[in-house]
Amino acid sequence: MSREFNFGLITGAAVCVWILLQYAFGLHTSHLAIGRYAGLLSNLIPVIALFLVLRARQRDTWDGRLTFARGIFSGLQVMFVSSLIVYCFLSIYHHYINPSWIDHALEWKVAQLRAGGSDEVAIRQHILAYREAYTPIGLVKSTVISMTLTGGVLAVLITLLMHILPKPAAKGTP
Numbered sequence: 001m002s003r004e005f006n007f008g009l010i011t012g013a014a015v016c017v018w019i020l021l022q023y024a025f026g027l028h029t030s031h032l033a034i035g036r037y038a039g040l041l042s043n044l045i046p047v048i049a050l051f052l053v054l055r056a057r058q059r060d061t062w063d064g065r066l067t068f069a070r071g072i073f074s075g076l077q078v079m080f081v082s083s084l085i086v087y088c089f090l091s092i093y094h095h096y097i098n099p100s101w102i103d104h105a106l107e108w109k110v111a112q113l114r115a116g117g118s119d120e121v122a123i124r125q126h127i128l129a130y131r132e133a134y135t136p137i138g139l140v141k142s143t144v145i146s147m148t149l150t151g152g153v154l155a156v157l158i159t160l161l162m163h164i165l166p167k168p169a170a171k172g173t174p
Helices: 003-024 032-041 044-060 068-097 101-115 120-133 136-164
Strands: none
Touching: 003 032, 003 044, 003 068, 044 068, 044 136, 068 101, 068 136, 101 120, 120 136
């Protein structure tokens, strides 16, 4: 198996474990305000994984240079594999592990919107969009497509960073 495939498996599994930990600590049910920020921290998992896989790819080259094309392709591969795992997990999570989480999240968000003075039409649109995001098609958009494209963008940024940082020793050199 390729390095990208392996990193995709590990990244997807790590994101799923992170979601389960959030659930175990009540961050999807009773502590939604904290859970919102804890969910954002899960974004570090793919960033770290992409950095590690691109750094390894950079070491594999004879001159220690990683091309943008190779970086983008590696990032897309890692995040596509990862997104498929996360998609499957979220489908199971949403239907079997914690089917009421979306109601808790919406109740909390609607209270915030009303406190902020949002009108009822905007609140209804938010509710519909949120529920739509967790249908099977919505999950494809929000996980598979979004995560894969995000992986490509992050790969560009990380590859650019690697062009700036000191290069690691190429494979086979002392």
